[in-house]
Amino acid sequence: MADLPELTVQGWGPSGDRVATVAAREGATAPDDGVLELAPDSGDGLPRAARALLARELGWTPRPTPPVPVRDIRLAPSRLPADARARFVALLGEDAVLDDRHARLGHAGGKSYLDLLRRRGGDASDAPDAVLLPDGTEQVAALLRTCGELGVVVVPFGGGTSVVGGLAGTDADDRPVVAVDLRRMAGVRGLDVPSALVTVGPGMRGPALEEALAADGLTLGHLPQSWEFATLGGYAATRSAGQSSTGVGRFDDLVAGLTLATPSGVLELGNPPASAAGPDLLGLALGSEGTLGVITELRLRVRPRPRSSQYEGWSFRSWAAGLAALQRLARHDLLPDVVRLSDPDETRVSLRQSGGLGARVLRGTLRARRRGAGCLLVVGWEGLPTIVRARRSAASSVLRDGGAVRLGSRVGRSWVRHRFAAPYLRDRLLDNGLLVETLETAATWSALPGVYDAVRRALRGALTGPGRRPLVMTHVSHGYPTGASLYLTVLADRDDDLPIQQWLTAKRAATDALLAAGGTLTHHHGVGADHRPWLAQEIGPLGVDVLRSVKQRLDPQGICNPGVLLPD
């Protein structure tokens, strides 16, 4: 059921073959659990139910819009001077300097809708001139010094899953660009069990870390939808949030310390458990998106694997009632570890496009209770059984008082099973003439309803045309004492002539609207190139200047990920 609303801007394919991510991946759909599964394929890679539903909702005519074959992607010759290449080889070794077509294409841009549109059209102008594979803080630090001397731009590369143009590599001075791929720095370097701290390389991925921690009964618990591909260093550089962040905390909260190699030297930041020794410099590295240097090591907070995990579904009659209940949970520190409230559009589409016995049973249940689709809430509780029991019981009272009806644990279990499946479906939609993109924000509980209305109005205004209208589906996925996030999935019939312009117009309208209504520019995707024009509105021109002064000290030549985060 949760597949379509889960559609995100991350359209990864299998690791190591990122250029091919635009192709649908066989077996990418989650296994049928007999509850809520994808409907049968209609021949074009799309579930039949989704196809019919979307055609009706959007005024969309399905049509093949395949990507150009990889061999036809246009790639300019590498601009890396021979002497620079020689310096890199001397520093890192011959096998750590790649400038073949395959390596360069594999490090071109990220996974935003715009990134994918460009690459599907055969444009790889954002590919780096070479890919470097350093190993260790000292190599990275030496590399950054060298790039500073040579005037070579550095784009740090983790999982390549940025959805905001974080790998744009755009340089105003048009200098050569290298991607610094951190895959060789991907291991566990130390585990302090009593202090619940693990030291890892920045190129490590979540699944590998979870596997390593499981031996000691521990978990990190950070589960963004990009979990299969994104790296731990990338989470820190972009201030990621995961599906359990309401419970375990945002990635910011999980970083106890890190090493940041910069062109001016190495910073060791963070002093667990806590310090009052001046301003928090660790917080400057988190969210720096590669503009200050490269994160080369992380100390992360881990915790015991939960002894109890309980997921369940609830139904509210209205969005307002759902938000009010979540706010009440937040007020009393009763928010579940996972919380996900879908608005009426997301709930309706989820229920209709899902096949399987479970969805039919669920629809029947709702009808029997004389409820429309309403708003679906999925909650998850994790931890010690007695504590889970007490929290869940107290929270259930609040939900019931707020008019919610319990749907049971099958809905929750289904969500857990499908949680990483959606990006694969997205690729298939892109193959068939659709615009598919997401955006997200957060606001205080007081501002949240206004932000929701404003951003939806803006998107509908920008994407509605003769016989065409967008589908905008929204959910809250992260709750805080003071407010919550909003995650919006947008589908529309693609403008085949000006697809990039079509989305840029909608994105601009949505961003202007959400900022004016009191939302933040981004809750967990980061700034990248895409949000850069609004950063001064978010933190003020003087705030931007403060960041610039820090960058000037650490990266005086401006080689670290220019074109990202800081406005020109």
Add this chain to the structure above:
Amino acid sequence: MADLPELTVQGWGPSGDRVATVAAREGATAPDDGVLELAPDSGDGLPRAARALLARELGWTPRPTPPVPVRDIRLAPSRLPADARARFVALLGEDAVLDDRHARLGHAGGKSYLDLLRRRGGDASDAPDAVLLPDGTEQVAALLRTCGELGVVVVPFGGGTSVVGGLAGTDADDRPVVAVDLRRMAGVRGLDVPSALVTVGPGMRGPALEEALAADGLTLGHLPQSWEFATLGGYAATRSAGQSSTGVGRFDDLVAGLTLATPSGVLELGNPPASAAGPDLLGLALGSEGTLGVITELRLRVRPRPRSSQYEGWSFRSWAAGLAALQRLARHDLLPDVVRLSDPDETRVSLRQSGGLGARVLRGTLRARRRGAGCLLVVGWEGLPTIVRARRSAASSVLRDGGAVRLGSRVGRSWVRHRFAAPYLRDRLLDNGLLVETLETAATWSALPGVYDAVRRALRGALTGPGRRPLVMTHVSHGYPTGASLYLTVLADRDDDLPIQQWLTAKRAATDALLAAGGTLTHHHGVGADHRPWLAQEIGPLGVDVLRSVKQRLDPQGICNPGVLLPD
């Protein structure tokens, strides 16, 4: 019971008469609750039991060492030029510019042992040349611009309770100094109940805010020992922690946003509930200790007043067993909201110097169980009754498994009653020839025992002499998943000839030792002037340079609290 170990560096007297704080305050001792109270006075303002105990422990001969009378304190004439004074009057009004003796003395320095020693000796060389009372962000911003033009140093003044020389006002260029007292900006400016956010002026104090919030059933819950006098702006500027910080979070965690007026303009920082829009600039203002500007407004997270509050005492046979049990609680997210584990020295002295039936009963109980004094643990649980019950029950199992014996709720209640009383006792000790000071740090659970040993060894080495030895009492007062704080109270016979040198030597040895063992320079007191020499060791020379680059952008003339935080 908890009086003596509660001795802190804050020796405030009644508000508004800070110069006289060295005198004992009648009625400052907490009311006798029939459980654990101060023993009868022995005529010199000291409880008789404490007097005898300390004489024996320290090799100390009680002797009167009164402060010089206020009228004899030496104060140089104000150096504020007449034209600067006129500019300030034009900006703020005549009644907002004070340069009389009373006002200047009342804003001289903070409350560290060294501050008090100097003032007791009649030295007020750290007094500002004038005191300004701006009202509102615009006035503060204009004032800072003007001071930048005039070359007048600004020391922001909240409660005046710094214990690390945060109000030193030392300027390498010897420019005139004004204290900017924020008492006129001390009200609630807005309350957003659904979002649990209150907007306040920086000069507001905790008691006034709690009173204002109580009408809506809300609380902030930040309770440092300086609570009666310190201001909310000061908590933010110094990264304060309170007695309930394990539960409600450090003050950092309670600040959702703030306004920082700087000589270069005004910054609005923080975007609740959360954002990924670049590095966290709010974290640069927190802990900036007045070196970047003046905090002129705060948005703070509040919560419902707890429906259940349960405090109780436990006893461990050893420090190691107590630490191990706390670590296990932390591991399973079961730390109480208040947690305070005293080491054997602190426990022993607490029990012996306390009079009252309760202490006698407690001593009897421990004897009956064939336990020595051991280590006392006070825990407090707050929140919804069902959740408190579940957490307390699970935690009690862990404590019992760790060998602890429950002492009951009277011990806990007594601690709550006496929690703010100790600083008053300190003044009486200073009047009688004692050195009394505290220091604090934090470390990971793995490093904590080593830090504890190292810092005690250093203090004993520095303060032991013929027939004299220090008493060093320690407790853990803030627990985290990754580690905990250590709070040390040091008493020794004062060196009447070189009292300042005596403490500087001990402080230097202790700080070197705790840093070498893996502790942080300060867990919640801040850097100020006293910890400044070690900041580069804590955050690295490049980290210091990053802070300098931020300061250079916001305060190019270096007028904001020089001599504090950043090394020269």
